[in-house]
Amino acid sequence: MRLLKGSHASEKVTFDMTPMIDCCFQLIIFFMLSLKLLSPEGDFNIRMPLAAPSEGVPEPDQLPPMKVRLTAGAGGRLTGITLGNRELATFVDLRKQIRELVGDNPGPGALASTEVELDCDYKLDYEYVIRAITAVSGYTDDKGNVTRLVEKIKFSPPRKAG
């Protein structure tokens, strides 16, 4: 079967690009509108031994936990930080104290045996808990290197709401 007639063989074939460009623009608009810029997130491990009997038995080389008490005032604001019996003014002071107790190069064994227990008021805003966890977990130096201080963090049993 002969497909092309002799008279059409020399004609220039042109494609109509309009539908394809329309589709592409539709796709761009769809993806642009569904674009959601998300900030990176990270996790802090916490140990909750109350209901996990296997974790409830202390290890032989386990030191008693350092107790950090956070008290709340009106509206959930932080009113006090205590490490053991020592009252501290800010989370910077808390980190300084933890650095003095643990040292800057604690090593893996020390990291495993050192534990912090957070005892917080019921109505305390959660952001202060994360700030406390950040303060005891480590710090970032000027070059962006992270030094770990304490990896084991747990909560005391929850206090009554009131």
Add this chain to the structure above:
Amino acid sequence: MKLKGGATAERVEFDMTPMIDCVFQLVVFFMLTLNFASDQQSEAVRLPSSELAKPADTPPGVTITLQLTQFGTVLVGSEETPFAQVRNALLREKTLLNNTPGKNFKMATIIIRADVKTPTGKVQELIRLCQEVGFEKFVLRAKESRV
């Protein structure tokens, strides 16, 4: 200014190739940045920030994300659940994991995304509830902040 008469009769053709190239580049860019996991990051929850909260190098495996708003409601996945009904939702997740081949609810890590203004006691109550259902591994999620 007078135009030359010879140029007016010529047919002007645009070269579409660079524009189409750009359009395809844009389509590919937006496709790749499209986030399919957005149901795990509700806008109702404003995460606290921390300079030590870095994204994990390896994915955590089996996870259940619980998002706690400042009003005490919990988002299990993308479903908003009153606090009193979270236990049922957790039991459902537990059954689902146990019925999935190669998975077990003990493998699951509970990711807690709580709002900055949530009372800490509420977060602890949520953790305790998860423990009562049988979950043992917990992480608190925070937003990465620059120092």
